[in-house]
Amino acid sequence: MFEKIFGRHKSLQRNLIKEFVVVFIALILLSISVFYFSVNNAIEKELENSSERGESINSTQVVSIVRRSIAISIGTTFIFIVVIMRYSAKKILKPINQINGAMQKVAAGNFDVQLETQREDEIGELTKNFNVMVKDLGKIEVLQKDFINNVSHEIKTPISSIQGFAKLLEDENLPEAERKEYAEIIIEESNRLLNLSTNILRLSKIQNQGKIVRKDHINITEQLRKAIAVLENKWNEKSLTFNISAKDV
Secondary structure: OHHHHHOOOOOHHHHHHHHHHHHHHHHHHHHHHHHHHHHHHHHHHHHHHHHHHOOOOOHHHHHHHHHHHHHHHHHHHHHHHHHHHHHHHHHHHHHHHHHHHHHHHHHOOOOOOOOOOOOOOHHHHHHHHHHHHHHHHHHHHHHHHHHHHHHHHHHHHHHHHHHHHHHHHOOOOOOHHHHHHHHHHHHHHHHHHHHHHHHHHHHHHHOOOOOOOOOOOOOHHHHHHHHHHHOHHHHHHOOOOOOOOOOOO
8 A cells, every 4th residue: 555655665656755755844944944034034123123213013014024024935935946846857857868869879770878877766677678678679680680691691602503503504515414413403502592582581470470380300411411512513613522421410
């Protein structure tokens, strides 16, 4: 019940209530002090003037002094309220403006922004969550760049292979067996490009899924054999040979 009314410990709500109570008490004390000293000084001054004239203070003069003192007290309190409100507004808006400025930098593509805070209220929690968000966005940006680089490399490899074997097929003296083998490699690399495009589309769908529902077993050893076979025209140019003996994994 207490936390529902005043907020949890070190929360912004409880801090604001504490500050309000302190300011309210200070305003009451200030008003009483200003009123007391104003009335006291005015009465002493009026007594001096009356004694010089040989007169006494009447009720009308007392009422006038009290009214004037009340006006001075209200005016002083109002000025004090304006000063406190301006200070409180700056204190509350300062971290919000910092977060707003940092968000504009993030929106412009700067993910190195980090905010420092010693607060333990909702604004402090917001600042910490903002820092975590920026770190995650920075990691995602790095992953996206790596993904683009990897995809570019993966696309370039089969295109280069197709181009190389297509040039070999231009040789009219090429044996039929090799011609058929190179043609099959070109078809296989074309399918590889098609599968790569399909997988890129799948990735965009996977991002919107909670889990991967389809799982396949992949023969890694066979993938290595295919990778070497695809680059046959490259390692033939350098007089390289491969002797592969590996168990299927």
